[in-house]
Amino acid sequence: MVERGELLYRTNEPVRTIYAIRTGSVKTYVLTTNGRMQITGFHIPGELLGLGAIAPHNFTTEAMALETTMVCEVPIKVLEAYSRKIPSICQQMLKILSQKIRDNQELMLLLGKKSANERLATFLLSISQRFRRRRYSPTEFNLSMSRNEIGNYLGISEETVCRVFSRFQNEGLLATERRQVQLLDLERLDNIARG
Amino acid sequence: MVERGELLYRTNEPVRTIYAIRTGSVKTYVLTTNGRMQITGFHIPGELLGLGAIAPHNFTTEAMALETTMVCEVPIKVLEAYSRKIPSICQQMLKILSQKIRDNQELMLLLGKKSANERLATFLLSISQRFRRRRYSPTEFNLSMSRNEIGNYLGISEETVCRVFSRFQNEGLLATERRQVQLLDLERLDNIARG
DNA sequence: CGCAGCTTTGAACGGAGTCAAACTAAGTGG
DNA sequence: CCACTTAGTTTGACTCCGTTCAAAGCTGCG
Numbered sequence: 001m002v003e004r005g006e007l008l009y010r011t012n013e014p015v016r017t018i019y020a021i022r023t024g025s026v027k028t029y030v031l032t033t034n035g036r037m038q039i040t041g042f043h044i045p046g047e048l049l050g051l052g053a054i055a056p057h058n059f060t061t062e063a064m065a066l067e068t069t070m071v072c073e074v075p076i077k078v079l080e081a082y083s084r085k086i087p088s089i090c091q092q093m094l095k096i097l098s099q100k101i102r103d104n105q106e107l108m109l110l111l112g113k114k115s116a117n118e119r120l121a122t123f124l125l126s127i128s129q130r131f132r133r134r135r136y137s138p139t140e141f142n143l144s145m146s147r148n149e150i151g152n153y154l155g156i157s158e159e160t161v162c163r164v165f166s167r168f169q170n171e172g173l174l175a176t177e178r179r180q181v182q183l184l185d186l187e188r189l190d191n192i193a194r195g
Numbered sequence: 196m197v198e199r200g201e202l203l204y205r206t207n208e209p210v211r212t213i214y215a216i217r218t219g220s221v222k223t224y225v226l227t228t229n230g231r232m233q234i235t236g237f238h239i240p241g242e243l244l245g246l247g248a249i250a251p252h253n254f255t256t257e258a259m260a261l262e263t264t265m266v267c268e269v270p271i272k273v274l275e276a277y278s279r280k281i282p283s284i285c286q287q288m289l290k291i292l293s294q295k296i297r298d299n300q301e302l303m304l305l306l307g308k309k310s311a312n313e314r315l316a317t318f319l320l321s322i323s324q325r326f327r328r329r330r331y332s333p334t335e336f337n338l339s340m341s342r343n344e345i346g347n348y349l350g351i352s353e354e355t356v357c358r359v360f361s362r363f364q365n366e367g368l369l370a371t372e373r374r375q376v377q378l379l380d381l382e383r384l385d386n387i388a389r390g
Numbered sequence: 391c392g393c394a395g396c397t398t399t400g401a402a403c404g405g406a407g408t409c410a411a412a413c414t415a416a417g418t419g420g
Numbered sequence: 421c422c423a424c425t426t427a428g429t430t431t432g433a434c435t436c437c438g439t440t441c442a443a444a445g446c447t448g449c450g
Contacts, residue, residue, distance in 0.1 A: 030300045036390065056294075097250070097289065098247065102255050113232075157408080160405090162430055166430075166431085178415080179428095352439055355438060
């Protein structure tokens with residue numbers, strides 16, 4: 001159980017456990033030597049955290065709770081014990097790391113090649129799809145992260161995030177009241193996201 | 196043996212073999228549905244290609260030779276056979292995927308948070324370090340990729356790449372004649388790269 | 391030689407950043 | 421319970437970095 005703003009782990013810390021999110025949400029990010037931050041992911045219940053650092057043995061990212069969050073901690077020792085008994089565990093872990101690589105590739109494409117409109121549309125649809133998979137409403141949800149955090153993640157300023165939200169609202173693509181969002185035209189959002 | 200411009204593999208193709216580069220160089224990239232491209236890495240002798248796609252079983256990136264390149268192909272079957280005999284192979288693969296995730300995190304930081312100057316300085320120093328590790332000169336080398344490809348990788352236009360090269364040359368940080376580069380002040384470049 | 395591709399530089403434009411200010415919601419403590 | 425504080429959101433005005441468009445120069449190859 002961690003409160004908003006608390007860290008699950010920090011950069012360079014040895015990896016002792018990995019985390020499964022039960023409730024709440026978490027952001028992960030990397031830091032430059034001079035303190036700049038790039039958020040690399042937002043994580044919701046059902047997702048695993050920390051596996052990406054399992055081979056270097058030290059965390060390369062930091063994880064902070066966006067709200068009160070319940071996590072299930074799995075000690076590395078336990079994981080190793082299982083993987084000796086069941087070799088397919090290693091296959092599973094390869095699969096999870098592969099998925100992470102693909103997610104990162106998508107984010108790089110966004111950061112390197114997309115406009116502000118395309119970035120926010122992509123972001124909202126990605127949230128929508130993850131909620132759909134978990135049987136939450138894919139069109140009406142509450143964002144647990146601030147405009148600032150969205151902007152950081154998407155590589156744009158928080159003001160630009162606000163402006164794009166306003167534009168989308170004026171064009172009837174969505175309705176938003178602070179962090180409450182209702183997607184009104186998924187198809188058109190999809191067209192924008194694809195560029 | 197592949198010639199400049201030839202593909203080692205393409206997106207969605209099933210993964211039958213992975214590749215070790217012997218000589219030459221290769222770029223890997225992801226594509227959007229509408230054909231935009233983001234280069235995700237340049238690869239030099241000694242590096243492995245294709246492992247990132249081992250779990251989804253289909254390539255998510257494409258790999259193209261930047262020049263005449265010799266690769267050693269390792270069939271997945273062989274890899275699997277070994278990994279049944281030697282479990283530590285799986286650990287090795289986890290390590291390689293972890294490294295790839297860290298590389299991608301660094302690139303995301305660059306794409307999301309760095310200026311054009313910082314991007315090119317970071318890029319040149321990264322090349323420099325990789326050459327140093329392979330016992331090539333870390334200060335004098337020949338780039339195998341075009342300005343256009345550098346720009347695509349760094350998320351800036353080819354013209355901006357040219358302009359930053361010119362700036363750096365005027366400030367005595369490096370000397371460049373087309374693709375031949377000589378780094379003259381690693382320390383100052385490092386300061387720029389850190390931002 | 392002549393062409394095609396790559397590189398370089400200039401000029402003008404524009405999207406997003408920055409700075410600033412008004413507004414809102416949510417705490418917090420008296 | 422309410423005044424006050426604080427964090428977050430929104431909008432406007434201006435600026436600037438990097439893009440785009442255009443043109444000229446260079447290089448290597450057929």
